[in-house]
Each structure stands twice: as C-alpha cells, then as structure tokens.
Amino acid sequence: MLSLVILCSLLFIAAVNCAAPLSLHTVAEVAVGGNVVIPLLGYDTDIGHSLTATITSLPTTxxxxxxxxxxxxxxxxPKVGTEITSVNTVVTxxxxxxxxxRPTPDRELSGDFARFEYTVSDGTTGTAASSAGTVVVLGPSKNVVGSDFSSSNDGWTIEGNRVAGTAATYEASSRGSLNHYIYATDDSLNMQSDTDKDLWYFSAPSSFLGWQGAVYGGTMEFTLSSFSGDFSAANLNSQSYLVELYCSKCATNTGVTISYPLSATSFDGTTKTFSISMKETGGWLRDPENTLQAWTVPTKCDFIEVLSGLTHVKILGDFTKWYESVSIDNVSFKKSNAKSNIPVCAQGSPDASSCTCTNGFTPP
Structure with missing residues (x-):
C-alpha cells in the first residue's frame, strides 16, 4: 500500500489530504458600541475539501x-444568532x-478592542486541525497596541541608564503637544573614542510584546521631545538606533534583532512625531550578531517572525554624548486599514517560524 507521502506526490490523486489547512491571522474593525461580521480565513492547499472553523478562545472584551x-x-x-460562550465551538x-x-456603553481603547483564536479543519481523518489563527479586532483609530499615558507610565521602564529597569517618570501635565507623558534623564556616561557606550532607552511593557504580527504593513508611531541637552550635530550619537525590536526565540532560539537607524531620520530635541513603516522595506536593518559582518536589510520572513514573537521593544532616549532629558508620548503600533498584511507564505506556523516568503515576491 502506498504511503501518504507517495500519494501526495501523485498529482492525479486529488482527494488525498497532504497537509493540514491554515488558519490565517485576521484583522477586523468595529465602531464603538457597534458590531462587525468577521470571515475566518482558512487556507487549504488540497483540492475538493470543504473547511469548517472552530472558535478556540473567546474575545478579551x-x-x-x-x-x-x-x-x-x-x-x-437580524445578524445575531446564538452567542458563543465556550471554546471549541464549531462555526455554523x-x-x-x-x-x-461591542458592549454598550462603550469607549475606544489605546490599543485593540479584542483578540480571539480559531482553527480550521478540512474534515478528513488523515490530518489534524490547523494551528490557531488570531483575529484582532480594532477600533476606529486602528491601534493594534498603544500607550497614551493618560493615567500612568503604563509599565514603561528605562533600560541602559545607571539602574536598569527603572520605571519611567510619569508627568500628568501638558507641555506643548505632549499631554500626559513619560520622561527620563541621562545619568550615566561612558565615553570611549568620543562615543557614549551607555545608551539608554524607553522599554515597552508586556502589552507591546509577544505576538504582534497584525501590525505588519502598518506603522510604529510615537512623539519625542527634549527638555534639556545639546542636540547639535557634533554632539549626537549619530550611529545609534532609534528603535530596536528583538525576538529571543526567532531563528530557532538564536535570537534576531532588527533596528531602525537614527541616520534614517533626525531628532534635534524639538517635539517631533515619528511614523515608521512596519515592513522589511521601511528602512530597518538586521543585526548580524557578529561584529565582523555588516548589518543587512531583513527579509520578509525575518521581519514577520520578529513581530510574531517580540521579546523587547526599545525607543532611544540617549541622543547626545552628554546629559539630556527626553520625553515620549502616544506610542502605538497602528494599521492604516482593517486588513491583515501577513502573506500566506509566512503563516506555515502562527509565529512565522515556518516561512517561505522571499523579498520582492510573495507566493500564495
């Protein structure tokens, strides 16, 4: 009897189930207090199979x-049928x-409204159900995750300064376009060859970490301003990186760092809002993790995998070779539309560790 592997190689045997279908990550937008019909997007490479979906986790709100x-x-x-109140419920x-x-009364949040997961199955006995796909429900602002610091520092810390992990200072007043924000002041210099080796960063809380694949194709936005410091060109840490994204489990647990170079933009201490493309072609560079090798443009697979398993997100605060004070406000991962931009070729596994995409070409 032919094995399933051999059968799958025979193109004329269309009914053989060769691989589990995929549950594609999905993004949807809903109005405050409103509702939205969400299609669960299964993908099956096999021919002649009908897919069914199963809800495997319930929305957070x-x-x-x-x-x-x-x-x-x-x-x-009416659209409303039976409420789904338990996991492993088959979609009818x-x-x-x-x-x-959405509940009523309702209000928009600084990040997404809710997330829930589902799997799909093609009904055959030779293959288990797919891995789970994530549905991200956005509000009208289309923020995937955000910190507006309306009532606290939101868990942001300062890394690279004298005491690592110190909570960022929260300010409840307004200063220009900043309204409720966080800030920190440089308190550690380590000058070597006219370079400050001890750079400090604003480090994002857990809400920004883990799976944030939905923001692929969107933007990272934030506003920076300085209270004090010499931001003249000669005094800048010009070779540093404005943003650092790190995934410890990427590349089979060897870790991947992708950074946005300060040289790709500018900051002179005056209030400025940044909007950085969250795609591999947006100006990002991948750290080779080897001082003898050059930084390179990340591949599509690199970038999506990092966004699918973020371990830390850091934004530079130490722009100068001397002491400065820098504040930050309205940090967000944002979409331009309610659409998932993750191609199927990056969804062989939910965390994009199984990825066949190539830059410049996205296979189905």
Missing amino acids: GKVYQLSDVYSKYGYD DSKMRVLYV
Missing part, C-alpha cells in the same frame, strides 16, 4: 455570536463567518 440562519443563508437581518455559517459585538 465584547462578545462573539453565530450568524442567524436567515443572515447566513440570505444576508437578511457555511462561509465561516461570526458576528463580533
């Missing part, structure tokens, strides 16, 4: 419902759609 029979079949209101709609509903 809001509720998710089956579609009503009349809406599912004919597209007529033939197009694998569910209804997400």
Whole structure:
C-alpha cells in the first residue's frame, strides 16, 4: 500500500489530504458600541475539501455570536444568532463567518478592542486541525497596541541608564503637544573614542510584546521631545538606533534583532512625531550578531517572525554624548486599514517560524 507521502506526490490523486489547512491571522474593525461580521480565513492547499472553523478562545472584551440562519443563508437581518460562550465551538455559517459585538456603553481603547483564536479543519481523518489563527479586532483609530499615558507610565521602564529597569517618570501635565507623558534623564556616561557606550532607552511593557504580527504593513508611531541637552550635530550619537525590536526565540532560539537607524531620520530635541513603516522595506536593518559582518536589510520572513514573537521593544532616549532629558508620548503600533498584511507564505506556523516568503515576491 502506498504511503501518504507517495500519494501526495501523485498529482492525479486529488482527494488525498497532504497537509493540514491554515488558519490565517485576521484583522477586523468595529465602531464603538457597534458590531462587525468577521470571515475566518482558512487556507487549504488540497483540492475538493470543504473547511469548517472552530472558535478556540473567546474575545478579551465584547462578545462573539453565530450568524442567524436567515443572515447566513440570505444576508437578511437580524445578524445575531446564538452567542458563543465556550471554546471549541464549531462555526455554523457555511462561509465561516461570526458576528463580533461591542458592549454598550462603550469607549475606544489605546490599543485593540479584542483578540480571539480559531482553527480550521478540512474534515478528513488523515490530518489534524490547523494551528490557531488570531483575529484582532480594532477600533476606529486602528491601534493594534498603544500607550497614551493618560493615567500612568503604563509599565514603561528605562533600560541602559545607571539602574536598569527603572520605571519611567510619569508627568500628568501638558507641555506643548505632549499631554500626559513619560520622561527620563541621562545619568550615566561612558565615553570611549568620543562615543557614549551607555545608551539608554524607553522599554515597552508586556502589552507591546509577544505576538504582534497584525501590525505588519502598518506603522510604529510615537512623539519625542527634549527638555534639556545639546542636540547639535557634533554632539549626537549619530550611529545609534532609534528603535530596536528583538525576538529571543526567532531563528530557532538564536535570537534576531532588527533596528531602525537614527541616520534614517533626525531628532534635534524639538517635539517631533515619528511614523515608521512596519515592513522589511521601511528602512530597518538586521543585526548580524557578529561584529565582523555588516548589518543587512531583513527579509520578509525575518521581519514577520520578529513581530510574531517580540521579546523587547526599545525607543532611544540617549541622543547626545552628554546629559539630556527626553520625553515620549502616544506610542502605538497602528494599521492604516482593517486588513491583515501577513502573506500566506509566512503563516506555515502562527509565529512565522515556518516561512517561505522571499523579498520582492510573495507566493500564495
């Protein structure tokens, strides 16, 4: 009897199930207090199989419902069917759609509204269900995650200064376009060959870490300003990096660092809002982890994998070779539209560790 591997290699045997289908990561937008029909996007390379979806985790806020029979079949209101209240609930709609509903009263958050997961199956016995795909529900601002510092420092810390992990100082007043913000002051210099070796950074809290793949194709935004310091060209740490993204489990647990060089932009201490493309082509560079090798442009797989397993996110505060005070406000990972930009070639596994994409070409 031929093995499944051999059968899969025979193109004329279309009914053989060669691989588990994929549950694609999905982004949806909903109005405050509103609702949205969300299609769960399964992908199957096999021919002739119908997919079914199963909800494997519930949204963090809001509720998710089956579609009503009349809406599912004919597209007529009402949309609301039975509420999904437990995990491992099979989606009844033939197009694998569910209804997400916001609570009332409601308000927009600094980050996404909710996340939940699902799997898909093609109904064959030879393959288990897919790995879980994540649905990210955004509000009208389209923030995937954010810190507006409206009431606290939101868990941000200062790294690289004299005492690592010190909480960033919270300021509840306004200063120009900054309104409720955090700041820190340089308190450590280590000058070697006219370079400050002890650079300090604003380090993001856990809400920015882990799987943030939904922001791929979007932007990272934040506003910087300085209270004091000499930001003349000769006094700048011009070879430093404005933003550093690090994933410890990437590249089979060897770790990958992707940074945005300060030389690609500018900051002279006056208030400035940055908007950085969250794609490999946006000006980012990958650290070779070897001082004898040059930094390179990350591949599509590099970038998506890092966003899918962030261990730390750091934003430079130490711009000069002397002492300075720098503040930051309104940090966010943001989308321009309610759409997932992660190509199928990067979704062989939920964390993009199984990825076949190549730069300049995105296979289906």
